[in-house]
Amino acid sequence: MYNSKITGLGYYVPDNIVTNEDLSKFMDTNDEWIQERTGIQERRWIKEGTDDSSSVMGAKASKIAIERAGLTSKDIDFIVFATLSPDFYFPGGGVQLQEMLDMKTVGALDIRNQCSGFIYAMSVADQFIKTGMYKNILVVGAEYHSSGLDKSTRGRGVSVIFGDGAGAAVLSRSEDTAKGLLSTHLHSEGKHAKELTVLAPSAKHWVPELLETNDENDESYFPYMNGTFVFKHAVVRFSEAIYEGLKTNGLEEKDIDMLIPHQANLRITQFIQKKFKLTDDQVHSNIHKYGNTTAASVIIALTEAWEKGKIKDNDLVVLAAFGSGFTWGSVIIRW
Secondary structure, three states: OOEEEEEEEEEEOOOOEEEHHHHOOOOOOOHHHHHHHHOOOEEEOOOOOOOOOHHHHHHHHHHHHHHHOOOOHHHOOEEEEEOOOOOOOOOOHHHHHHHHOOOOOOEEEEEOOHHHHHHHHHHHHHHHHHOOOOOEEEEEEEEOOHHHOOOOHHHHHHHOOEOOEEEEEEEEEEOOOOOEEEEEEEEEOHHHHHHEEOOOOEOOEOHHHHHHHOOOOOHHHOOEEOHHHHHHHHHHHHHHHHHHHHHHOOOOHHHOOEEEEOOOOHHHHHHHHHHOOOOHHHEOOOHHHHOEOHHHHHHHHHHHHHHOOOOOOOOEEEEEEEEOOOEEEEEEEEO
16 A cells, blocks of 8 residues: 655735735724734735636646646646635536646546545545555645625624635655655534535525525625634544544654644634644644635645745644534644
């Protein structure tokens, strides 16, 4: 059996920076309120009139990752694309990516696991490589949140949190089983699905009903989040997923060199950092710059940490995420 090794990383975020002060111009909020609750200072939102979308941003990040892997798009055997905000309701972004990058007619799989989407995507890709089915897999996380947010005061509790962006990783086959992805761990608890959700469109609220009602006050199109409930569950599940990964590989908290958590809320990251007795140098956080980019969050942070030289050869890197569904998981990597 083979191991999966990350051979290329890349990310892309829109140029348009939206600060907390910018938000206060069209909703009743302020910088102090947002930073105190989330740790976010600014986020990137796609500017109206540009060509960026989830698939376009994913393609831009992918080009960087593929080049850094020393490959071309023709070398990619399979695509795993994670997003909750595809360009179309269907088909998913994976096939768009295949076309944009002028790839061979490889398979393209879409992952809909929201904030833990990249963790799930990495796990899926890892299994394909470990069994020898594919040699080089492109794993992408991309989100275009800003077009689907309620930007009035009514939606401020959620809309201030999310940003747009994309990241990509190339996973390649390796015969060195001591390095690369050591294990992945996935979980879900669907009974809490409605605590963080977008309810429409759905099978019970589909095109005929939408056209008939045309209700401008229908909030089911916008994200809903029971923030306190989500926070309480997130800190527990984050910890469980990390401990599970360490235990599986005979490791301990002190063995962690770099933790890349999903950038959901700075308070969650700080809680986990304190619990695992990690220093600031052992945890990479960029939520203050980009907000929560959902499926793109972990891969953007991982790429940024690597670019800054914070991840070195033989380091133990832990990826972890929790989000809507409820779904959560972790990936344990020996770099």
